[in-house]
Amino acid sequence: MQPTVTVDAPARLDGITSGDFGAFLIRLIEGGGCRLILDLGSLDYLSSAGVRALLLAHKALVARQGKMVLLSCRPSVQEVLRICGFEALAPRVESIEAARLVVRRP
């Protein structure tokens, strides 16, 4: 079974920070972390550059039959994800227990 990895997003994913964070996610996924719980509890600013980093990570996961779950998403971040169509790609949950269940589901 693929390992489950939990990653805390930073407070801000913008044009400056998204490149490094996205590259970190891709390295993690390519290293085998294909069941990814992304904890967005600290994230309070998400720009289109951040969404693009998440889209690239999701694409890399799908190519490896992996899965991404979003944990603890603030309303302002949720709105950006909804507008960019990302909500349809990764389920959103409110507890780590629920995240573990959902990410392990086939």
Add this chain to the structure above:
Amino acid sequence: MENTQSYEFNLTNNPAELETLQSRLQATLQADGIRLRVISPLNVALGEWIENIIQYAYADDGTHSITVDCRVGPTDVVVQITDDGRPFNPCDYPALDPSASPSVPAGRGIHLLRHLLDGLEYQRQGANNVVILTKHLS
């Protein structure tokens, strides 16, 4: 006459200045009693537009001024952003193709501008682009 508060902020085309500007705008609007439900989308839209200016507007590597005027009226917050870059009207930009690959920039920033705000206007005034972002208070 209706009471309107006005604030002016200035920055240059240095991406590192954006977060400070957004923090100042948020603190100013919160002090005026504006709710985060209004401030957060406005700040994301402001950030998208300024990142767009910094990335695409200038033909040279020099320092350029960007001015942000904010007016808080009885029903709206209106943010006007002025830059001296090449003309670009975000209202004319094609709609986002939802199937666009994440590997390429696809106009997600402009898409966010259109959907986070209640109003988006563009004017070319002399050598300046003026973009006006409007968010209703309720």
